Amino acid sequence: MYLIEPSGWLANAIKHPSPNYNQRPDWAEISLLVIHNISLPAGRFGGPYVHQLFSNCLDCDAHPSFDDLRGLNVSAHVFIDRNGTIHQFVSFNDRAWHAGVSQFDGRDSCNDFSIGIELEGADDIVYTQAQYRELIAVTESVQSYYPAITAARIVGHCDIAPGRKTDPGSAFDWVSYKNALG
Template sequence: MYLIEASGWLANADKHPSPNYNQRPNSAEISLLVIHNISLPAGHFGGAHVHELFTNCLDCSAHNSFADLQGLTVSAHLFIERDGKINQFVSFNDRAWHAGVSQFEGRDNCNDFSIGIELEGSDDIPYTDEQYRELIAVTQSLQRYYPAILTARIVGHCDIAPGRKTDPGSAFDWAYYKNALG
């Protein structure tokens, strides 16, 4: 397990503060974990494009598929690369802009009460052992620090934005991940 500092930063993560966040509502208890995937360009791994997107530094002319990202302001709390490297963009205490239009158990605006973790990947490419190892360790740390994040309250982006989002996709092994959480 990992140390979560009182400031909401994961002690062992590489920190890349994003401007794309704001304060959570005062009444918002952190009680949901949302698993996502991202790769830029889609299906290509490595490089700095995801970091650049989350910090508003992406050159949208660098690849023809980036045109739709012009002016987009998004972030996640964490981004776990293929080799297991953990990057943090927003303090867990703050509201990262990862879920968009979303709903969980009848409650809208999941960003208000969730933590978002992006895995470097795509819906149909298996995730790496290193990613699962780090995701499991981070999740256990989050569950200890935020006890309202029960295993039943760990979902995919597809679950809170059905019809709009598909990640983390069919390649994500939910049974393995949730069994490893205990």
């Protein structure tokens, strides 16, 4: 488990403050954890592109698949790369722009009340043990700091945006992940 500072930043994370966030509504209790995956270009790992996307400095001419990302302003609270390194882009206290059009438990706009964790990956490529190890540690930290996030309130992007999103995909081992949580 890791220390979450009162400012909402993980003490052990590499910090890359993103401009893509805003304040949560006053009424919003942080009560949902959303697991995502991302790789740029799709299925390729490493490189600067995810960080550039979350920082609004991605050169959309660098790869043909980036054209759809032109003008997109997105972020996540945390990104865990294939080596298990934790990068934080937005304070947990703030609203990161990770969920888009979404709904959970009858409530729309999941960004208002959720934390988004991106794993460097793709739906059909097995995640690394280092990623699971760090994801479990971050999840336990988040659950300790935000007790409204119960096991039933940890979901995939696919669960809050069905038909629109498929991540973290079939390669994500939900059973082992949830069994490992304290």
